[in-house]
Amino acid sequence: MDKTSHRGRIWVLTDSSGRLIEDIDTDQIYHNAFLHITDVAEMGQYALGNLEGWKDFPKRAKPGDIIAAGRNFGAGSSRQQAVDCFIALRVGAILAPSYSSIYFRNAVNSGFPILRCPELPDLVSGRRIESGDEVELDFLSGRGFNRTKNSAFVVLPMSAVQRDIFREGNLFAFGRLHGR
Amino acid sequence: MGMTVIEKIIRAHTADEVAPGKIVWMDLDVRSARDFGGPNVVKNYEREYAGLPLADQSKTFFTFDLCAPACTLKYADNQQVCRDFARKNGVEVYDVDSGVGTHVLMEEGRARANGTIVGTDSHMNILGALGAFGQGMGDVDITFAFRTGRTWFEVPESVKVILKGTFKKPTSAKDLTLYLLKVLGTKRIALRSAEFMGPAVASLTLAGRLTLCSMVTEMAGIIGFIPEFGPEARREIESYMKTPFSPFVPDADAVYAETIEVDVGDLPLQVAAPPSPTNVHVASELARTKIDSGFIGSCTNGRFEDFAEAARLLKGRKVKKGVMLKIVPATRRVYEELLAKGVLQELFEAGAIIVNPGCGGCAEGHVGLTGRGEVQISTGNRNFAGKQGKGQTYLASPAVVAASCILGHIAGPEDL
Numbered sequence: 142m143d144k145t146s147h148r149g150r151i152w153v154l155t156d157s158s159g160r161l162i163e164d165i166d167t168d169q170i171y172h173n174a175f176l177h178i179t180d181v182a183e184m185g186q187y188a189l190g191n192l193e194g195w196k197d198f199p200k201r202a203k204p205g206d207i208i209a210a211g212r213n214f215g216a217g218s219s220r221q222q223a224v225d226c227f228i229a230l231r232v233g234a235i236l237a238p239s240y241s242s243i244y245f246r247n248a249v250n251s252g253f254p255i256l257r258c259p260e261l262p263d264l265v266s267g268r269r270i271e272s273g274d275e276v277e278l279d280f281l282s283g284r285g286f287n288r289t290k291n292s293a294f295v296v297l298p299m300s301a302v303q304r305d306i307f308r309e310g311n312l313f314a315f316g317r318l319h320g321r
Numbered sequence: 322m323g324m325t326v327i328e329k330i331i332r333a334h335t336a337d338e339v340a341p342g343k344i345v346w347m348d349l350d351v352r353s354a355r356d357f358g359g360p361n362v363v364k365n366y367e368r369e370y371a372g373l374p375l376a377d378q379s380k381t382f383f384t385f386d387l388c389a390p391a392c393t394l395k396y397a398d399n400q401q402v403c404r405d406f407a408r409k410n411g412v413e414v415y416d417v418d419s420g421v422g423t424h425v426l427m428e429e430g431r432a433r434a435n436g437t438i439v440g441t442d443s444h445m446n447i448l449g450a451l452g453a454f455g456q457g458m459g460d461v462d463i464t465f466a467f468r469t470g471r472t473w474f475e476v477p478e479s480v481k482v483i484l485k486g487t488f489k490k491p492t493s494a495k496d497l498t499l500y501l502l503k504v505l506g507t508k509r510i511a512l513r514s515a516e517f518m519g520p521a522v523a524s525l526t527l528a529g530r531l532t533l534c535s536m537v538t539e540m541a542g543i544i545g546f547i548p549e550f551g552p553e554a555r556r557e558i559e560s561y562m563k564t565p566f567s568p569f570v571p572d573a574d575a576v577y578a579e580t581i582e583v584d585v586g587d588l589p590l591q592v593a594a595p596p597s598p599t600n601v602h603v604a605s606e607l608a609r610t611k612i613d614s615g616f617i618g619s620c621t622n623g624r625f626e627d628f629a630e631a632a633r634l635l636k637g638r639k640v641k642k643g644v645m646l647k648i649v650p651a652t653r654r655v656y657e658e659l660l661a662k663g664v665l666q667e668l669f670e671a672g673a674i675i676v677n678p679g680c681g682g683c684a685e686g687h688v689g690l691t692g693r694g695e696v697q698i699s700t701g702n703r704n705f706a707g708k709q710g711k712g713q714t715y716l717a718s719p720a721v722v723a724a725s726c727i728l729g730h731i732a733g734p735e736d737l
Contacts, residue, residue: 164507164597167443168708173684176357176387177395179364191707213507213541217703218684219443221361221459242477242512242543243443247459302344302473312465313369321469 163211185229204231215244323572325479327514358441361460376470384422388686420652420678450530452568478578484519486586494529495718499591503601523549528624593716622700623651631723640672
């Protein structure tokens with residue numbers, strides 16, 4: 142994969158009072174009732190299926206959309222399905238101030254663009270990023286630009302290992318490149 | 322420069338420079354997958370590495386604990402997919418009779434102090450209780466580990482958590498753990514390795530250590546260690562390892578990103594209310610909450626002494642009519658000891674429902690799920706909205722769950 146930037150419509154995961162939701166756990170992203178599924182294509186329909194206010198996300202999302210969430214996104218279980226369900230929907234990237242360690246690794250190893258954006262809570266509370274905005278991201282420089290609001294922001298660039306795995310497509314392809 | 326526990330374990334498994342923030346390629350002593358994640362690993366393996374051997378079959382395991390024995394067709398199929406792969410590749414399976422994978426790997430001497438152990442269980446870091454670096458990983462990571470025996474890892478910062486003061490029964494390791502969830506939340510030790518120090522933890526038995534270390538996951542930490550081991554914990558760990566036990570201890574000049582002090586003197590009983598493990602209250606504040614069911618088990622509180630404590634309170638008493646008390650030992654060994662010592666008899670006579678070893682209601686597939694409107698009090702580790710069903714789950718110690726099931730509302734042993 143050589144596409145190191147992305148442009149898409151953003152969904153800001155907020156609660157009923159408009160606040161960025163923190164600590165979204167993997168059972169809210171992909172409920173344990175569907176853990177028996179091993180075919181990635183089947184997983185998209187369950188994405189955010191247990192997150193109050195967002196249960197219809199799979200119907201509303203279109204390929205290339207970006208998700209923005211509060212800190213500690215992906216808390217809880219180690220299930221790869223919580224990443225795979227977004228891959229199935231062809232989500233373009235995920236932004237959050239921080240992630241659970243396991244979730245972040247799972248996304249990195251799948252070659253899915255997951256990016257840390259420490260200033261996201263301020264951007265959301267200051268209405269500099271809102272659901273529906275058209276956003277551009279450069280994964281390597283960390284440059285972000287909200288085309289709808291005509292304002293710039295920054296994300297943390299991919300780390301070296303993340304970038305290398307992303308470029309090869311996933312951990313398997315990366316490993317083969319290095320004789321593993 | 323001195324090193325922390327995590328840094329020493331990683332250093333023993335890599336040729337790369339070990340310092341917080343550095344990415345290392347690390348050797349893995351044990352790589353495992355469960356009945357959830359496992360079939361995905363098999364599928365990945367057969368797609369990516371068809372015809373290629375495992376790095377080392379003797380270090381590769383399956384542990385079935387979620388849906389044991391399978392009660393859905395999907396899980397039955399998935400488990401058989403893993404068994405077939407295991408037979409073909411000479412891999413040992415701890416099958417549906419065994420119990421919670423992390424506990425089984427420990428009891429069987431597979432997970433050992435100073436080792437690196439990975440699996441498809443986010444509570445793999447529970448193995449910090451015996452001084453091992455356990456880490457939960459997704460199916461891509463585990464597939465790669467099956468094939469190569471290694472993975473990349475970012476060396477985390479370490480944080481020292483000094484617990485001041487001591488407490489007395491019936492306050493337990495679970496109350497301490499819940500209180501730490503209240504104080505530390507999901508931010509203070511997030512993405513770090515925590516080392517817990519102080520008399521309140523140094524004296525813990527292995528069961529108590531497992532309780533605390535399991536819920537470091539809910540604190541968003543990478544792993545928790547308790548560098549000082551009491552004689553009871555040491556004896557039990559040695560009995561499983563069958564070799565001398567000399568866990569790494571931090572150097573006197575080890576570098577910590579932060580030192581946090583928490584006063585746990587005379588700590589009262591604690592309960593986590595829905596919808597998160599960090600929503601912790603003093604138990605007596607929730608005393609009017611009526612309950613429909615209780616659950617004792619899980620990787621967090623599924624050891625012999627957890628059930629013995631419940632039985633001590635339930636002996637000669639009854640679970641209140643209309644309340645269900647579900648008992649799920651962590652492993653077959655725990656079950657055997659409970660049988661041999663008459664604990665199961667006492668729990669049975671009090672009206673409890675006794676189930677074979679496994680994970681319980683932390684995932685759909687074993688017992689412990691709740692219906693809409695149902696209120697459950699559980700010794701488990703998570704009560705996120707909808708996780709165990711539409712009902713409300715409170716988290717507490719075995720003593721609080723037992724007392725609550727006798728009275729039909731949240732209560733402590735002193736209320737009996």
